[in-house]
Amino acid sequence: MKKIFLILVVFFTISCETSEELQTINVSNYSIQLPSYLSESKELNDEASLQYQNIFKELYIIVIHENKGELENALTENGIDEIYSNDFDGYVDLLSTGLASNIEMKNKIEKDTVINSLETRVMKFEGKVEDFNVFYEVAYVNGIDNYYQIMTWTLLKKKSDYEDIMDKMIHSFKVKKNSKKGFKGAKK
Template identity: 40%
Template structure:
């Protein structure tokens, strides 16, 4: 009995000593792929609009991807009388997303919006921290323009864990890859 106990204890200790740098590559509907930490598990309760949702609740680490066609974006702008405020390009789309975050957070604090290219897609990356329902939260946000779609990658954690996960979040944002031109969806 003692040997079994020592064996189980040794396995638990070895698992807890892993670096946490292992990754898993996730492909969604043959539209895009994303590299995320291997400790995350798939869920379906983070955001109804998300095509990818992963979390580790105990570590307070979450990732979602929302993707939508450019036609869907144009329709939403017209239906909500927003065409005077937001254009249907990466500039307008990113402004719409960031404005939404600013409005949903108490005491928002945003880093500089970085214009870059990620896997041949124009992208805008930023971080935003603030308070939601009394909880201090830190978000890493990537907004991308694919051939026929826009993508939002959101990774978040508690503000107190920001420095523990910031590099993992950045790696996630730079890993989004559009796999092929998607069909035009009406």
Template identity: 30%
Template sequence: MKKRSLVLILIVFCLSATSCFDLIQKAGEATSSGMDSSESTSASNYVTVGVDGSFQVDLPRHMKSTSELNDEAVLQYANIFKDTYFIVIQENKSEYVELFKQFGEYNTELSVIENYKNSQKELFKEGIVNARIQEYGLNSINNYAARQLKVLGEVDGTQIAYVVAFIEGDDDIFMLMNWTAKEKFNKFENSFEYINGTFKLMDL
């Protein structure tokens, strides 16, 4: 993990939200039909994608690979018409711990994943206007130490809602970010949770 990567997580996090809404404006407004019904969490509506030799995750078939959301992401998918977005940030665990200890921002009484979650929560609070953060009380995903947050707030004048998971592997820490416009969150929240719950590390 480069120092630049950690410092810029907040910056690219905000830019990613801005970029996706710019894309929406260019593509035209999505239809509002079906806004009240939740997105399906049937496994048949999802396809497994990932990074070879690292991890895999199931995403809705309607989402397509993109490179427009976040320069630091190792995986990113979107559907601009449904207004749904997903990225994965991958950090080297030992380098994260070393760097944050160096700056006095690491609590040795807490686990690595708890420290990582707390550091990202602080970045969300700084980067999102009127940020409201709720913890799901989740402790693991597929037997990996994990945490999950719901984040609501305003970025560049737009109300956005995120479901963010932090997952700890043997060598790396992963941040999975799903987001949409706040008014569509009820439709997609269950789907976002389902996506995070399918994350698996690949056996080398």
């Protein structure tokens, strides 16, 4: 009986460890590490260059990247270049305002950081979508030619299960070397 119990404990431990194994996903100009239990999706966001999910675990991630020059044109064309500056802070303000207009944010924590030499602002918050209480982690990343928005979410009741892996995914984000010069003093 002790042998069977020991075998079950070892099997359970191994299966738990492999479920958190990270795989590197390469997209045109960036890479990110995701748990192997996430699978590619095409249904989360039409603008996303990366979309992965696990509907059984209720864990999702998308990455959207926007060319800095195109964003500048969009600000001007829409007459909001007086409201939002054409820089990283303006990008973050614009997207944060849009997000806040769609989701009532609660318990918001925001911090500036650096991820793989890139200026980043990370926000964590709770919100309600339809009838679901959701926990979000969003990172805005200042690349050389592009701005990046990384958004990952899960049900609020699963926050303690997935917050660490959400952090790992976001902090694994890398712009590919031929695109990366860092944010300090980098110019086009």
